[in-house]
Amino acid sequence: MKSLLYRSVARADLGSDDIFEIVRHSSENNGARGLSGFLIYQQGQFLQLLEGEASQIDDLLAKVRCDPRHHSFEVLCEGSIERKSFPNWRMHRVIAPDSNAMIDRIAEAQEHPLPSEVLSAAVEFFETNQRTRDNQAA
Ligand SMILES: Cc1cc2nc3c(=O)[nH]c(=O)nc-3n(C[C@H](O)[C@H](O)[C@H](O)COP(=O)(O)O)c2cc1C
Numbered sequence: 001m002k003s004l005l006y007r008s009v010a011r012a013d014l015g016s017d018d019i020f021e022i023v024r025h026s027s028e029n030n031g032a033r034g035l036s037g038f039l040i041y042q043q044g045q046f047l048q049l050l051e052g053e054a055s056q057i058d059d060l061l062a063k064v065r066c067d068p069r070h071h072s073f074e075v076l077c078e079g080s081i082e083r084k085s086f087p088n089w090r091m092h093r094v095i096a097p098d099s100n101a102m103i104d105r106i107a108e109a110q111e112h113p114l115p116s117e118v119l120s121a122a123v124e125f126f127e128t129n130q131r132t133r134d135n136q137a138a
Helices: 016-033 055-062 099-109 117-136
Strands: 004-008 036-042 045-053 070-080
Touching: 004 055, 004 117, 016 036, 016 055, 036 099, 036 117, 045 055, 045 117, 070 117, 099 117
Parallel strands: none
Antiparallel strands: 004 045, 004 070, 036 045
8 A cells, every 4th residue: 555645736716615525525436446545725735645555546646636626736755554544534624723733633633653754744734834824924
């Protein structure tokens, strides 16, 4: 199995209904493909973790990369895993008030520890967003 973490930029006019629909459709599809993971939408960007058989992830990504609801797709890390960290999240949207709370939610929910590079990349994503927010507020 492998896990893959990517970030992308949401289309500017995407609303909460659109994101709800992405998560609904994803959790329906991913169950049948044996995939799990999370989706985070923060400051107009997506951060998504996918875990499962490499061929299933690669097939799905071929579609996701071309999805017009986002752009600037960038794989942050990809590697083999022995066990899923979120076996019961067919696609779970993590929602939290700030970046630290996001990291806490993910850490609390993991059933097996996330690969350290996945965690570091996620922390960096949140920290960058937090700095952007702090600068906007200043
Ligand atoms: C940010 C983002 C994440 C997505 N994640 C998934 C996913 O985990 N699983 C999935 O089936 N589709 C996901 N999609 C939707 C796919 O791009 C595509 O629309 C869908 O897989 C097509 O489903 P179908 O084969 O049932 O037509 C995502 C789309 C976006 C924009």
